[in-house]
Amino acid sequence: MRRGRDQTFTVGCYAVCDTPMLRFLSALLIFQTALAAAPPKPKLVVLIVIDQFPNTYLQRFRSEYHGGLDRLLREGAVFTNARYRQTPTVTAAGHSIIGTGAMPAVSGIIGNAWYDRDTRTIVTSVCDPHEKEVGATGWAVNPQVCEDTDPASPRRLLASTVGDELKMASRDSRVVGISFKARSAILPAGHMADGAFWFDARAGSFVSSTFFFPDGKLPAWADQFNRRRLADQYLDRKWANFPKWTFEGKINKYERLMASPWGNELIEKMAEAAVAGEKLGQHAGTDLLSVSFSANDAVGHQTGPDSPEVEDMARRVDVLIGALLTRLETAVGPKNLTVVLTADHGVAPVPAVNVARRMPGGSLRADPGAVIQAALSQRFGEGKWIENAGGGDYYLDHNLIAEKKLERADVERAAADALLDSAAAHPFRVYTRTQLLNGGAGDFIAESMRNGFYARRSADIFVLLEPGWLPVMPAPTQTSHSTPFSYDTHVPVIFWGQGIRRGRFDQEIAVNDIAPTLTTLLEVGRPSGASGRALAEIFSDN
Template sequence: MAVKLYILGYGADFSVADDKKMQSPRSKDVYSPSKSLMKIKTYFLFALVATGLAHLQAAPPKAPKLVVAIVVDQLRYDYLDRFHHQFGEGGLKLLTDEGAFMTFAQYDYSPTITAPGHASFFSGSSPMMHGIIGNEWFDKRTGQPMYCVSDDAVNGVGTDPQGKAGKMSPRNFIGSTVADQMRLHWDSKVVAISIKDRGAILPGGKKPAGAFWFESATGNFITSSYYMQELPAWVKAFNDSKRPDAFIGQTWERLLDEKEYLNPDDAAGESSLAGETTRTFPHQVIKEEKDGYEPILSTPFGNQLLAEFAKAAIEGENLGQGSKPDLLCVSFSSNDYCGHRFGPYSQEVQDITLRMDRQFQEFFAYLDKKIGLTNVTIVLTADHGVCPTPENAQEQGLDAGRPPLSDMMNELQEKLAERFGPGRYFLGAKIGFKPRLSDGNLYFNYPVLIEKQLSPETVTSFAREWALSTGVFHAVYGREQLLDGRAPGVIGQRVMKGFNGERSGDIVFIPKPFLISGSGKPGAGTTHGSPFSYDTHIPVLFYGASFKAGRYADEFYITDIAPTLSAALGIQEPPACMGKPMVKILK
């Protein structure tokens, strides 16, 4: 007869040899009942100790008073290493040297664009799940472009109620974010701010205390009736200060001596600031009526404006002053505006990064004085990287260029007409006009395909063979292929995770590395959106009492931020979260 004894989850197997002795099946030793009782007591004592230790380890982490989630638009990972020796103390070095620095963090989907990045980092899901497949996409139901956060059902607040700038909300976003989970868990106060509307709206979740963005036409921070019917007094006071006016006419000089910059000024492929004819330092903020306050945004003054607004938000909403943790989401946009114009190897991008470091230094010092950094958790990342300007890449011997992708789609339309007969094969296209290519997505006009008895696979196959014959494209994927999960390799996997069955196109085109859409003319700056490392490799940094400081080269994806932060806070991760927590960095 065999008996199995369980004590608090710890088991010992014994077989009964007779009424007086028991023998362990794992040993030839024979034990008397008294010795067995001692063995059981030992097991029992060990179980109690282990259970006590497990109880101590399972205790929820102490919550901070304030969580600050920072996104720096277009902050490539390599900037933090290239410019590290020029950073001051207490700014970015506070995070890189005293926080958990994920040095190989990647976007594991494409397209790498602002709106998807802001939707992904705080939801833990990719566009496949949250549906934000770009800044804009083609709406198959209406046949019109859809902006990622547009909402005609709401009105602007702090601006013209019917103006386009205020008709925004998170309704196009599917799912929830860490912000929503904090509200569910603690009823936390959540405030989200940015220069860009999508930068504030998407991380802030469905019902923050407020989401506010900058309106270039008026120089004010605004919101929509989705959130509130009237601006809070502190936002009104900030707007009344007319702070943006102080930056008009200001000169942007280099922070350091010119010899401290890694590359020459006026590198190949650079563009210029609004109103300027030169591409070199010094730069001046020139306001023209048609641009409003837009010229501020491509300079460090745009980041300064938002940093001051962030402090006003903390003061106005009393963030970090209650018994429950609050959340401030801040998305700095000026690095993106600057990077598009000058490229990642420009003096301007180096300088705006160095100046941002000093702005962070001042902001973190403010947090320490106001709340105490020991009571603050900070997470910082970027929504994407950026491609070098093609001209700069060409100077390094790389195969780079600005192929006119829109014109090429028109050529595809003509090739299809030659092969299968005249017709409008793509939505957004008319005979004699260019098809609409939206972040690599092309949409079929299905009635024409039905009329001509063409299967989507036939047209996709034709488009793929044509595209690969041009020498411009790395790959072409069809809708059914992506929905069925038949896109092999790293690039294919990234395209699949960025593909949403409801909103994405019927064909997805991926140009080769260092090729960005353009007119072929130089001096047009650069862009992002590809599945390649210059766009996908971004910094991720965690700072606070819950994290072990160090540099970690572990596999880490943008969708891992939400579950890692949720685990550090002791809350449930967002329901559509696809990532996993990096427990290695948690204390």
């Protein structure tokens, strides 16, 4: 049988070309092509977090940005629909998610603080009585309490961070976290960080703890920075256009600096000092710097998202981020730098503003705890049914329930039903511990509650108020955040720099996606609890 010309060629090629040597050379060519296509990894990754900065601030104040935010928006990969998918939306939970990609259900960081049943005390996400503060001395530590002013560590964080994975992959990598708040400095940086630094309002300087510096000494560069006493220069400085604001505290001299433009200035200057002092971006491995600007949150709580002070703070942080980007590019070169910008949460409108707009919302004057106490006493008998409460979370007295030979699920359900029947409490949803332990199926709100629940630390009853409703604040201009509603969950996510393709991306993503995206870009291990996906659509081979 005669074969056509093409068939003859094919047979001949198999006979001649299919040799071990040529197969090896072909595989080598493919491997070399893949290597050539892979972008070089950055020498420095910088996480920039703006505390309390909803995505709407990028849109509302866009014309005011001419610095760092402007550059990131023009030159970066901008995700317009990034959201948190857990409740509560608070600083500690947000910063832990940014660093780990893990939900609170996995990381254990269920809030800024929670009730510890073992010690019967409130503990914060990072306070650690086993450590000592480094960089300031003379402060008494009460072992019976665990507060924001106490020594701190990441021991309550149950998951690894991007920084931890970098450190495990390369001994040459350096990881540093900086913020005004301890939790904001520590949680994104992680367990193996070379240093986390936060501001002590009693001392007027940046401090750390013996967890990071067992010898009890700050690095020389940090000590030199503190010796400049920059905080003292800001105490009498006036905030242009806002003359009523003053910044010298009555109890602690520096306690008001966080709620000022100067709080963010101190953070930016400390970040520059860390870049120089730690030689970030100049090591064999990739380094990571986490910088969290806390002052936007402190001002925003006092004035609300529609205030001129908040707008001014947004303009100012744009300038500071621009200065930091310039310093980073000078230190490591633009081709060695990758930056991620996001926020740890948004913020609710001030209730009075919502009312004036004829929007849903208001200030809650009823006490949901009193509703629970009355209902349980009526049904099951007298007793102090609530062991602890805070932020809409209620811890029932398990010993009392056991003494009365009751089932916890029955008591929880009775409390939830009473709340749902109370119009004055404005309940939107009420979830119970048993319900969440059993999966708590439902919509995105139910999912957010499951994602924020960690059995060892979480409460028994969770009350979610109707949208726009907040507990009565100390002042009528004040507001807060913690809900699964868009005003609290919708935040910026922008990637910029080496290995990143610029553009606008309108698809829905989660903030949990940041960590696995970075570890994929850096070719290191995925953080242990990360639940997000790598945003491969932004990777570039430039």
